[in-house]
Amino acid sequence: MYQSLVDIFGRERVSKEEFELLCYSRDAGSLSPQLPEYVVVPASKEEIQRLLQLAREEKKPVIIRGAGSSMCGAPIPLVDSSVMVDLTRMRKLVDLNEESMSILVEAGITWTEVIEYLGKRGWELGLEGPWSAPSATVGGSIAVAAISMGAARYGGLGSQILGLEVILPGGEMIRTGSGANPANLMVARDCNGIDMAGLFIGSHGTLGIITEVSLKIFPLHEAEDFFAFSFSSLEDAIDGLHGLSKNKVPYDTRMFVSPVPEEIGGKAGIVSMLKGRKTEVMEIGQLGRELMKTANGKEVLGFGKTYYEGRFTARAEAFGKAGPGWLETAGFIPIKRYPEVARPILDYFAARKAEIERLKIKWSLGGLLETNAVNIPMALFCNESNTEAWMKIQDYLWELTELMFGLGVSPYWIGHLNPYWKRKVGNFYQVYERIKKTLDPDGILNPGLL
Amino acid sequence: MTREHTGLEQYKEEIYHCFRCGFCRELVLGGAQRICPIREELGFETTYARGRIGVARALLEGKIEYSDPLVERIYTCLGCYNCKAHCPTKVDTPSVVRGQRNEIYRQGLRRFKALDEIDSNIENTKNPYGLGKKMRNQWAEGLDLPRRGELLYFPGCATSYDRPEIAESLVKILRKAGIEVAYLGEEEWCCGIPELWNGNLATAKLLMEENGRRMEAAGAKMILTSCPDCYNVFQKHYPQLLGKQPFRVFHITEFLLNLLNEGRIVFHEEIKKRVTYHDPCRLGREAGIFEPPREILKKIPGIELVEMRRNREHSWCCGGGGVVNLVYPKMSIRIAKGRVQEAVEAEAEMLITCCPLCYRQFYNRAWERGLDLMELVVLAATAMGIETKNLTSPS
Numbered sequence: 054m055y056q057s058l059v060d061i062f063g064r065e066r067v068s069k070e071e072f073e074l075l076c077y078s079r080d081a082g083s084l085s086p087q088l089p090e091y092v093v094v095p096a097s098k099e100e101i102q103r104l105l106q107l108a109r110e111e112k113k114p115v116i117i118r119g120a121g122s123s124m125c126g127a128p129i130p131l132v133d134s135s136v137m138v139d140l141t142r143m144r145k146l147v148d149l150n151e152e153s154m155s156i157l158v159e160a161g162i163t164w165t166e167v168i169e170y171l172g173k174r175g176w177e178l179g180l181e182g183p184w185s186a187p188s189a190t191v192g193g194s195i196a197v198a199a200i201s202m203g204a205a206r207y208g209g210l211g212s213q214i215l216g217l218e219v220i221l222p223g224g225e226m227i228r229t230g231s232g233a234n235p236a237n238l239m240v241a242r243d244c245n246g247i248d249m250a251g252l253f254i255g256s257h258g259t260l261g262i263i264t265e266v267s268l269k270i271f272p273l274h275e276a277e278d279f280f281a282f283s284f285s286s287l288e289d290a291i292d293g294l295h296g297l298s299k300n301k302v303p304y305d306t307r308m309f310v311s312p313v314p315e316e317i318g319g320k321a322g323i324v325s326m327l328k329g330r331k332t333e334v335m336e337i338g339q340l341g342r343e344l345m346k347t348a349n350g351k352e353v354l355g356f357g358k359t360y361y362e363g364r365f366t367a368r369a370e371a372f373g374k375a376g377p378g379w380l381e382t383a384g385f386i387p388i389k390r391y392p393e394v395a396r397p398i399l400d401y402f403a404a405r406k407a408e409i410e411r412l413k414i415k416w417s418l419g420g421l422l423e424t425n426a427v428n429i430p431m432a433l434f435c436n437e438s439n440t441e442a443w444m445k446i447q448d449y450l451w452e453l454t455e456l457m458f459g460l461g462v463s464p465y466w467i468g469h470l471n472p473y474w475k476r477k478v479g480n481f482y483q484v485y486e487r488i489k490k491t492l493d494p495d496g497i498l499n500p501g502l503l
Numbered sequence: 504m505t506r507e508h509t510g511l512e513q514y515k516e517e518i519y520h521c522f523r524c525g526f527c528r529e530l531v532l533g534g535a536q537r538i539c540p541i542r543e544e545l546g547f548e549t550t551y552a553r554g555r556i557g558v559a560r561a562l563l564e565g566k567i568e569y570s571d572p573l574v575e576r577i578y579t580c581l582g583c584y585n586c587k588a589h590c591p592t593k594v595d596t597p598s599v600v601r602g603q604r605n606e607i608y609r610q611g612l613r614r615f616k617a618l619d620e621i622d623s624n625i626e627n628t629k630n631p632y633g634l635g636k637k638m639r640n641q642w643a644e645g646l647d648l649p650r651r652g653e654l655l656y657f658p659g660c661a662t663s664y665d666r667p668e669i670a671e672s673l674v675k676i677l678r679k680a681g682i683e684v685a686y687l688g689e690e691e692w693c694c695g696i697p698e699l700w701n702g703n704l705a706t707a708k709l710l711m712e713e714n715g716r717r718m719e720a721a722g723a724k725m726i727l728t729s730c731p732d733c734y735n736v737f738q739k740h741y742p743q744l745l746g747k748q749p750f751r752v753f754h755i756t757e758f759l760l761n762l763l764n765e766g767r768i769v770f771h772e773e774i775k776k777r778v779t780y781h782d783p784c785r786l787g788r789e790a791g792i793f794e795p796p797r798e799i800l801k802k803i804p805g806i807e808l809v810e811m812r813r814n815r816e817h818s819w820c821c822g823g824g825g826v827v828n829l830v831y832p833k834m835s836i837r838i839a840k841g842r843v844q845e846a847v848e849a850e851a852e853m854l855i856t857c858c859p860l861c862y863r864q865f866y867n868r869a870w871e872r873g874l875d876l877m878e879l880v881v882l883a884a885t886a887m888g889i890e891t892k893n894l895t896s897p898s
Contacts, residue, residue, distance in 0.1 A: 068547055072573045075566065076548035076557040081523040094546045121548075122525045141528070142546055165531040187532055188525030365532070369522040369591030377522045377592075438519045 054111060058093055058136070061103045066094040066142075077137045081185065082124030083378045083437060083446070084469050089116060089130050089137035096142050098264050102224035105262070108136060108497045109223045115497050117258035119161065119193020122185035124381045124432075125468025127197050127257045131501030138262065140192060146170055147265060153240045155215050156270050160192025160263045167191065167268070176270045179207045187365050192263040197466040198255030200383075202364070205297070205306040205325075205422040209465065210254060215239050217250045218265035222493040229253075232267065239267030252488070255465065258499040260492050274328040278338040279357030282350030283319035287392050290321035293348035295388045297325065298425055302341040304328045305361075308420030308427070310395055311402075316356045323350065324357045372415055378437040380450040382457060383430035384464035391420060391427050394460045398431060398453060405449075412442035416449075429462060471502060510606050511563055514599045518560050520592045527552035527586035527596070534817040538589055540838045541579050541827075549576050552586035552596040559599050569612050577603050578615065579834075582700060582825035584788035588816045600825070601699060608702030617829040618701050625706060629692040630660040636689040642667030643686060646674055652685030655723035657714070659733035660693050661859035668891045669729050669859065672884035673755055679887060680767040684727060690717050696732040699740065700826045711741050719749060729755040729880055731785035731858045738790065754786065755880055756795040756857060763802055770886035773805035776875070779851035780808065781842065781865070782818035783858035796857055796879055803886040811845040819845065821856075821864040828864065839864040847872050855879050 058067045068074070069091050078086035095101050108115045114135035118128035130137070144162035149171070156176075158167055164182025171177055180201035183189050194201070195210055195217070207213060216230040216239025229249040232239030242250050253260055284290040290308055297303050303325040313322045325341060327334050342352065360367065372379070386394055398418055402409065409416070414435045421428040433449055435442035454473045458464070467474055475482050486503055489496075511518075528551055529537045537543055539551035548554035558576075561567045582597040590596075607613050624633035642663060648656075658670040677684055692714050698707035718726065728734040734754045742748035762768045780800060786792045793815045800808050813819045822828065822838025843865055846854045853875035856862055862878055869876040884891055 066546065070570075070572050072558050072561065072567050072570070072576070073547055073549050073554075075561050076554040079523075081525070092547065120525045120528065122523070139547070163529055163531060166529070166536075169531050169536075185524055185526075187530035188528050365526075366591035369524055372522075377519065379522070436519055438515065 054113065055091065057107055057111075058091055058104075061100055061107070062093050062095065066096070068092045074137075077118065077121070077139070078129065080121045080123050080126060080128050081379065082126060083380050083443065084126040084129060087130045089135045090133070092137045092139060094139045094142050098220060098226065101138070101220050101262055101264065102226065104136070104138065105220060105222055105497070106224040109495055112495055113497060114500050116499055117196070117262050119190030119196070120163070120185070120188045122189045123193065123197050123199065123466065123468070124379060125197060125466040125470065127466065127468045127499075127502070128193075129469065131469075131499075140262075141190060143264065144190070149174065149176070149270075150238060150240075151176070153238055154270050155238070155240055155267050157239060157265060157267045158191055159265055160195075161190050163188060163190055164194070171270060172273060175273050177273045179203055179213045179269055179271060180210060184365065184368060191266050191268070195254055195263060195266060196256065196258050197468070200421055200423060200428050200465055203305050204428075205303040205424065206301070208424040211251060213269050214250055214254065215242050215267040215269060217253055217263050217267070219253055219261035219263050221261045222495065222498050226264075257467065257502055259489055259502055260498065262498075274330075276328065276331040276334040278327040278334050279325065279361055280338065280342055280345070281317055281322065281324045281353040281356035281360065282345040283313075283317045283353055284321045284323070284348070284350050285319050287321045287395060289349045290323055291388060291391050293323055293345045293350050294391075294420065294422060294427060296344035296348060297341060298388055298422055300340060300344060302327065302337050302344065303422065306422040308422075310418045310420065311399065312417060314356070314360070316359075317353050319351070322353070324360045326357070326361045372417070372434040378435040378443050378446060379432065380446050381430060381432040382450060382454045382464070382470055383428055383466075384457065384462035385423065385426040385428050386460075386462050388422075388425070388427045390461070391429060394429055394457060394462055397456055397460070401453060401456065408445070412439065412445055414442055414446055428465070429457070431457065468502075511559060511599070511602045514559065514602050515563060517595055517599055518556055518563060521553060521556040521594045522592055523553055524591060525553055526589055526591060530589050534813060536813060536817075538585050540581060540583065540820050540822060540841075541834075544834050544837065545579065550579060552590070552594065555580065555596050555600060556594060559603060562603070569607055569610065571614065574607050574612055574614065577607065578830050579827060580825050581784070581820050581822065581827050583784040583820035585784070585817075585820065588788045597825070601702075604700065604702030605704045606702075608704070613702055615830050618826060621697050621701060621826075621829065622703055622706065625693050625698060625710070629710070630664065631693060631697045632660065632664050634664055639663045639691060640688045642670045643674070643688065646671070648674065648686040648688070649683065650685060650688060651722045652683065653722060653724040654682070654684050654727060655718055655721060655725070656684040656686050656727045657691065657694070657718070657733055657737070658686075659728065659730040659859075661732070661863070662730050663691070666859040666862060666878060669878050669880050672881045672889060672891045673729055675889045675891070676759065676768060676880070676884050676887060679889070680762050685721055685723065687717055687721060694733040694736040695740070696736055697826065700824075707740075708744050711736060711744060715741060715745065715749070723750060725751045725753065727753050727755060727758060729857070731783045731790065732860065735785050735789055754790065754792055754795075756786070756792060756799060759880075759883060760795040760798050763799065768887060770803045770883070772886050772888050774803055774882070774886055775805040776853045777807045777809055777851050778853040778855050779811050779846050779849045780814075780879075781811070781821065781846070781854060781856040781861055782815060783856060783861045784818070784820050784824055786858060787818055788816055796855075799879065799883060800855065803882070809849045809851055811849045813845065821858075821861040823860045823864040828860070835864070836868070839868050843868040843872055843874065846874055853877055855882060
């Protein structure tokens with residue numbers, strides 16, 4: 054196998070060194086690592102096609118990885134003897150098409166690189182990628198359906214995708230939507246009958262390898278505004294959040310439940326970023342503040358801007374010194390049902406206060422608005438060199454995942470949480486498995502995840 | 504001795520602070536386009552900070568042992584500090600790498616002829632080139648520099664043997680301001696920086712101790728350096744390793760800027776050039792000196808300063824740091840070529856730096872691209888009408 058891989062990628066882009074495999078055995082989270090057998094770094098689609106042909110012949114598991122900056126375990130192998138595919142070398146900006154207001158990029162490019170490129174030319178993306186956008190790849194985020202900056206206005210990543218190019222197990226390549234017709238560009242997703250792109254969004258590398266992505270672009274915004282509000286009860290904050298959603302106010306909105314930043318104080322806090330045309334931002338800024346005040350919110354001047362400017366590093370700065378043991382579970386719930394889920398979680402932690410303090414475990418609970426729903430992320434942090442703490446946060450994760458999913462929370466990424474989720478969704482996974490069997494009859498792509 | 508300089512166990516806290524966010528790979532914010540030159544060359548996880556920390560952790564936890572391929576990988580780090588500069592939790596990967604190299608050296612696992620030669624040269628001649636003591640002193644012939652004095656100039660090996668015009672220019676500039684510097688001459692030893700990056704910590708410490716003893720014996724209270732590596736040795740490593748700091752340490756760019764601001768030296772010669780300044784990693788990201796060199800350049804009549812795409816804390820390494828120039832010369836040169844290309848893209852006519860190692864890295868690359876190359880101190884001397892012998896610039 055090694056020689057065959059070298060024949061495809063050259064010796065300098067194949068590794069079987071244990072020290073290298075170790076670094077590909079986990080993502081940014083703290084789920085149990087598992088070593089692949091080889092790592093390859095493709096530089097072209099042709100190489101990926103040849104790899105998948107080889108994998109099918111050899112019945113070799115293939116795991117796909119972008120930046121490895123997720124916490125869900127999607128790029129962690131669940132089976133032995135796999136080939137790990139590092140896509141970060143495939144990061145070209147293929148085509149900016151201003152006429153059709155789209156940009157075509159290779160899957161291994163980072164969000165911030167695309168954003169910076171567009172910004173210099175008077176354009177921007179709708180969604181700006183996840184918290185890890187400076188390192189997260191566009192393809193990787195789509196593969197795990199990561200919730201992104203701007204979700205309050207635009208919703209999930211799928212809302213911005215005009216088409217995907219995907220290499221299927223066995224090496225066949227397809228283009229979805231309007232791009233399926235070689236005479237057309239990838240400018241419209243819902244074409245040819247079925248939303249084929251939707252099949253691959255959030256599929257965690259189980260159905261194909263996304264190699265190119267066409268995204269919507271918009272004229273660069275003229276103005277920005279930020280606000281932050283403090284609430285004396287979670288219920289008030291939820292009323293405020295619901296008001297923002299109903300009136301389509303923010304570009305991005307986040308809620309803090311625990312911990313609430315000291316600058317905000319109270320029982321819950323909300324920060325929002327608004328952007329658009331000058332007059333529009335002024336108008337919705339005023340409306341947003343009125344809605345927050347109607348929900349008994351107290352404005353905290355200045356914090357909104359500070360928070361959003363440091364949004365990429367805020368989490369690492371806040372919890373990095375406690376960590377980097379980091380586990381997270383998250384999912385969507387109707388806005389008004391948020392307290393039903395949050396209360397038992399808060400009770401869960403309250404009942405373990407002494408243990409949490411002894412083991413120096415940190416945890417956070419918040420909310421991210423995605424148009425008409427709220428994402429409820431629950432994160433756990435500890436120092437991984439403290440084995441007891443590390444084991445304990447894994448116990449917490451599984452128990453809280455069971456609790457949250459039992460209360461109806463629906464995860465956008467599943468990763469290694471799949472066994473917990475699978476039981477809650479009736480025949481959904483049986484259908485998914487049938488699709489998987491059709492596209493990947495030998496089960497070479499990310500086996501074990503379903 | 505602080506934890507910065509000792510074995511890997513001492514870095515445990517540092518290693519467990521890596522959040523694995525991967526911002527050390529390619530954070531494209533505010534001018535930082537890509538972070539690690541080695542990762543751009545080699546591609547795998549362990550070629551940049553997140554993977555290097557992952558490896559350090561695996562070694563610490565006993566999951567892996569040093570092997571020849573791993574040793575080779577550990578010696579690919581340039582120590583350019585770009586990863587640390589952009590890390591949300593400020594993980595000091597270059598120090599962790601030095602800790603690994605020290606372990607490798609102590610275990611007898613280092614297998615690089617070029618580095619063995621450096622060790623041997625330093626042991627025999629007290630400089631990494633293996634050149635004679637007298638040659639170190641050649642630049643100062645005729646200058647009659649005192650061997651004792653409170654302000655002592657420490658040019659270092661790269662300047663003394665390779666870029667003597669820097670030292671000569673410096674002394675002549677200071678004399679115009681009425682400042683006399685003392686100089687150890689043949690008694691000066693290598694500052695120890697090559698050994699710190701080689702992994703030979705004991706020798707690095709010995710060199711620092713001996714230089715410190717000789718400087719103290721010469722009555723020095725203030726050490727003036729022109730080489731960023733020497734500056735960091737005396738400013739940072741010396742007190743950390745030896746637990747004392749009897750000297751105030753200056754880099755020439757800070758010193759010159761003060762003299763200019765006080766009107767004690769003046770640039771009166773016009774130099775009509777569009778120039779760009781390359782921040783040496785050791786002077787910029789490691790020592791935090793970004794603006795004084797630029798301020799000096801702006802005071803030279805006729806100079807138009809343009810910035811490269813990546814500058815200041817985002818600056819791209821010359822490819823020569825961390826002994827990578829000795830161990831992987833081809834890769835090192837490719838990185839230097841990339842940096843020279845940025846100067847070309849900035850439409851500069853002249854590339855300026857103030858590090859003898861960066862200068863050496865850029866020397867042929869600048870010439871190939873038709874770009875003038877100049878050391879900042881030499882340019883400053885030229886702007887003061889000072890003639891310098893030994894001028895080796897391709898300009």
